[in-house]
Amino acid sequence: MSSRGRPRNFSREEALASAMRLFWDKGYDNTSLTDLTQAMGLKPPSLYAAFGSKAQLFIEAVDLYGRTDGAGIWDELETAPTxxxxxxxxxxxxxxxxxxxxxxxxxxxxxxxxxxxxxxxxxxxxxxxxxxxxxxxxxxxxxxxxxxxxxxxxxxxxxxxxxxxxxxxxxxxxxxxxxxxxxxxxxxxxxxxxxxxxxxxxxxxx
Missing domain, CATH: 1.10.357.10 (Tetracycline Repressor, domain 2)
Incomplete structure (x- = not known):
């Protein structure tokens, strides 16, 4: 069952990607709950229901960064000849x-x-x-x-x-x-x- 206030077309991954870019651009401390709810298209109760807390949302966003925008940098570390x-x-x-x-x-x-x-x-x-x-x-x-x-x-x-x-x-x-x-x-x-x-x-x- 969807949480109260969550849009019917809610995509957790898309909302997380929006939070990632906001945190990446503004930093953790400078990103407010209002910034997050506006960027993610969620009301505060839905945000907390989906991600637990601002800190937990941020940690998930960092993990997403590592899998997406931050990926590829380390690809040749083990395979380079020297x-x-x-x-x-x-x-x-x-x-x-x-x-x-x-x-x-x-x-x-x-x-x-x-x-x-x-x-x-x-x-x-x-x-x-x-x-x-x-x-x-x-x-x-x-x-x-x-x-x-x-x-x-x-x-x-x-x-x-x-x-x-x-x-x-x-x-x-x-x-x-x-x-x-x-x-x-x-x-x-x-x-x-x-x-x-x-x-x-x-x-x-x-």
Whole structure:
């Protein structure tokens, strides 16, 4: 049975997509319940019946982002022939994804709720988990690179994973500030150009 106030043609996925774009564009804190109900075409009781709370709606919206607009960036991480190629591909895909026309620019996971202090703990913790999952994926890829002989023994995989993740987060902020695709692609190319020297410099002598 449909909840009171829910439109007869209610599509949960379409309503969630509307919420995703609103959160992505305005951020979690700046998106009001009125903003959400207007964008989703729902009355407050129906919104809560369908999604539980604003925080739970946001978390579902972030998951949707990962399956849709945020998808594709990480596709070649495991299949690229070397760690360097994997990072270069990741960052170039990032540049292209973050500058697609007609969408909020940058990464929803990075930009939609950046402040931990005073923020909703449920939201902040969920975003932190998403970010750390990607960083761990990078670390594991680099560990495989060491095992395959692609990266030298002693490569600090965790530190380099944090570096690449931080670089990607910075590209998100650049995109939100209006950086062009060419600028972001240049950042990706600079990271690739300096990769070998960066890896060598990061290895501490015994």
């Amino acid at each position: 760690a360097k190629a994997a990072v270069h591909d990741l960052l170039r895909r990032t540049a292209e994804n973050f500058t697609r026309g007609g969408e909020p620019r940058g990464c929803m996971v990075v930009l939609s709720a950046p402040q931990m202090a005073g923020g909703d703990p449920e939201v902040c913790d969920a975003l932190k988990v998403h970010r750390l999952e990607k960083q761990v994926a990078l670390e594991r890829r680099f560990e495989r690179g060491v095992a395959d002989g692609d990266l030298p023994e002693g490569t600090p995989c965790a530190a380099i994973a944090a570096y690449v993740a931080s670089l990607q987060h910075g590209m998100s902020i650049e995109a939100r500030d209006g950086a062009t695709r060419e600028t972001l692609l240049a950042i990706a190319d600079c990271a690739a150009a300096g990769w070998d020297a960066m890896v060598a410099a990061s290895i501490k002598p015994n």
